[in-house]
Amino acid sequence: MAPTAQKVKLIGSEFDQDIEFIDKSHKLDDGEHDISDERKSESNIDLAKYEAMKFTPRIRWPDLIVQVTLHLVTIYGIYLILIGEVMFFTIVFVFATIYTSGLGITAGVHRLWSHRSYRATLPLRILLAILFTVTGQRDIYTWALDHRVHHKYTETVADPHDVRRGFWFAHVGWLVLTPHPAVENRRAALKKTSVDLIDDPVVRYQKLFFIPLFLLLNVLIPVGIPMYFWGETLKNSFVVSFVTRFTVTLNIAFSVNSFAHLYGNKPYDRFIKPAENPMVSLAALGEGWHNYHHVFPWDYRTSELGRLNFSTKVIDAFARIGWAYDLKAATTTMIVKRSNRNGDGTYGDVEQSEPVNIFK
């Protein structure tokens, strides 16, 4: 039986918006699990063989040195802020940049490119690509590909940041160690099925010009603005507006892979590690509702309504002006069914998710 999809027109006072509510409850009725169902279709990898393999990762020294340097300079940046050395406007600018550029990760490389949970017009894709590049977190293609591998093989040896290897491995260790052969195998396999990414010219050009774009958007402009507009010193601007901002943003993103994969309740599926973590959601613009997200990764909201989720509000705002469209969301029936079946019993203190007007 095919998934049922229902287009619901949400009528607001000033605009109409279509959201496609999708119900795949039949899979639950059949006793199938979404994630294991996907894995079954992947017949070209023997995960058990890879799980049994003896593997000792090596340190990738250049990456380790970069991470250690970034974090040491960040400690110095925080010290400069605490002793009052840094101008107030610079601190406000850094804070605002962290949270504006963060949308390039949440609404951009995550919900749009990795999960295709909605579609975006060219101007919105360009805007999200620029914001994502400001965060400096590699190119869209590499990030989205790794994220797809993470979702498809969560908590297996093929998961790039497999949380079974511990908090620190999931947080940052995976970026400074050589990947497990199973991860490399799946990265190569998903490259073949992720042609949609490279078909997008925005993704292609951002990848092609990543280094000059990184230097311009993550270094030169953030360092230049505080110096030019309010006379911040080069040293302070470089340390706080480049290194500290960059490292803080990295750690917020890392927290989704570490904290939100270890700490929190599991209203939708108690058999997986991803959990509902309000603190991560607060820091990461709504990305900490990770139990929900791993159960319904194709839902543009990454959480039920009523949850703190700034990125969803932003996507909704772009939907109002027609820049975001084909928003996909799970039906309440499907969510409740899944919670009753697999949840840890904490489901219930959330609002109804459809079909209410989410824009009022």
Ligand SMILES: [Zn+2]
């Ligand atoms: Zn995850």
Ligand SMILES: [Zn+2]
């Ligand atoms: Zn995801």
